[in-house]
Amino acid sequence: MTKLFSLLLVISFLSLFSSAATSSSSRPPPKFLGSAFARSKPNRNSPPPYRYETRYFRQNLDHFSFAPLPQFTQRYLVGSSDKWSRNGPIFFYCGNEGDIDWFAANTGFVWEIAPKFSALVIFAEHRYYGESMPYGSQERAYKDAKSMSYFTTEQALADFTVLLTDLKQNLSSEESPVVLFGGSYAGMLAAWMRLKYPHVAIGALASSAPILQFEDIVPPETFYDIVSNDFRRESLSCFEAIKKSWDALDRLGKVHDGLTSLSRKFRLCHKLNNTQQLSDWLSSAYSYLAMVNYPFPSGFMMPLPAYPIKEVCKRIDNDPNGNDLLDRIFAGASIYYNYTGNVSCFDLDDDPHGLSGWDWQACTEMVMPMSSSRENSMFQPYDFDYTAYKEQCVQSYNVTPRPRWMTTEFGGHQV
């Protein structure tokens, strides 16, 4: 488990504003790439690195009411049980906002330690993601606010608990100690599940789980300050170059044929409509780079070298007097978007702002206020605006967020 997962979701929920933001003059949050997260598939050409069986379980769509609703099928993965014996430990991974096989393939830690504990490994998919779609298909599940309404964290936790309880009974393994695992949103789920269902798990390893990123518990600048700091500690000049680049982009965008030359400079497949599109695309790269800044080569979000931020900053810092700032920015971003060198042009709309799952969650329960400060952040300054956020949710989903619900349900404020 690494800090990888932790922040993916934090970017995702800003996505709602991408479209709204481009039409406003205030600096918008970074472009949304989070939906790639939910849609991304493991590379089918390479075999999965860990052995498991895929199984399915019937779940009630609403655990907390008795409305006449269809059940749905939850997918879950069961690791090899060669070394496991009855009432032996169970390691239960609480699925995040995406295909569970992708998370299984990228959560080596759980697989690596399981044999040492002779533990049975379970990866359970989160409802409304991957194959675990109510109403039989993503299209029908994501149809409208009514069909999506059971797409909540509490329902997902109940799914996990019902599945786990049933599994243990079927395995005649009621006394198995269970440890929950999760990173990022799944880490939040693991922590909350341990809190809400203490009778089903003896512990939880909640990695990179921003359970305090609600209301006013942590300052809203926290996330972008951390990302910015990852760049600053690598290179102050790199941090400052990025911080200056937003104005440079805007200035170039405003001159005659500026958008054309920007589009050429950044090798875009289609001509830019505005500079904000490009700023969002770059901001996303920086945020994801901070999340996947592993000390070894990796390929979770994108194929990347070890210490990718160091590599990005090397290019941005390269001969600042001889090279144009935006050329260096492009060279840096290419580490993230084109490390293999196979991309001939970049499609900023590669990831349309569709009805992705996390957007719904951000518009209902997962209201995590995030701002970007003028002082400590290298990103464009931005103040979280709940009114605008809410309006966008009503417009997108016809749903009103409950910004205080998560702390009411799960706590978080010091008492």
Added chain:
Amino acid sequence: MTKLFSLLLVISFLSLFSSAATSSSSRPPPKFLGSAFARSKPNRNSPPPYRYETRYFRQNLDHFSFAPLPQFTQRYLVGSSDKWSRNGPIFFYCGNEGDIDWFAANTGFVWEIAPKFSALVIFAEHRYYGESMPYGSQERAYKDAKSMSYFTTEQALADFTVLLTDLKQNLSSEESPVVLFGGSYAGMLAAWMRLKYPHVAIGALASSAPILQFEDIVPPETFYDIVSNDFRRESLSCFEAIKKSWDALDRLGKVHDGLTSLSRKFRLCHKLNNTQQLSDWLSSAYSYLAMVNYPFPSGFMMPLPAYPIKEVCKRIDNDPNGNDLLDRIFAGASIYYNYTGNVSCFDLDDDPHGLSGWDWQACTEMVMPMSSSRENSMFQPYDFDYTAYKEQCVQSYNVTPRPRWMTTEFGGHQV
């Protein structure tokens, strides 16, 4: 707080079977009186014994989904705050299955200790009871399985938590320590709320709260064994007389004009259709007597003397050789049903098996298996039959119970 509340609910949930049972040859559970509990009003002629204000709070009908649903108004009572100061303790009573003002009037313990702690007293009504009706009226709230579907324990706990969180914010009293209170079903709620929402309460006084009366956690005979034992320890001959009386009733019911003479003997307003109706009526009295066997005169369920079981047994034991068994049984039951002596005839259908709230809860989540043993119980032998129970629920409400849900959600099995 006494053991009063504890068992009322346990009887209530047997009500479903009353109608089914009368047509079956197997011994049915006792007649339902629990709906009286939900409908009962405090005596409006006497002023409430404790000072409070009645207030109302808007709640979401479904806390765990975002379906477009109307909000509803929850009633709650706020005790005098003369002695309370900001951030002082709050005593929060989790409302049971009935009018909250009735519980407030009958929960002296909370009111009596509050001044000693300078605590603010809150009594919150449970959704779908009293005035806290979704859809504006009981008739509309209880219309069908769809309108009742949000009538669950988890939703009620969330109501309490949302109300409490909002109250504390409005009172600028976020640091107030909160202690939860409840007896019987409300005791279960208090215990579960402390478990599920540890961040909102520092403790719970859960009185007579049968949170283990689910699945196979306790033997299903537990309740009737305890009630029977309350009679046996008062008088073995009383216990044995009651145990023998069921057959005597049946025998008399079967002879020519037997139902007529039984109806006369028990001063019934309407002629009996079968002896089971009468057995149920008697069984309910014994169960309630065990619940309200206070050492002082009381009037919670019925006007009763101190130690009412002792009084009942005195009459049942009275001159067993000179007096007919069933006459003595009637004399005993009259302590419960007619202590004031004002009732001229008894109406067994006084309490029709309508769509009372607890029935719904028993048919959805609150599946509490109860049997009456041949050996230790003075009641008619009865084995809990889940299949029949479920069928009755489908027939009554078009809903299928989830008999394993409560232990999944709240635990209870030893782990």
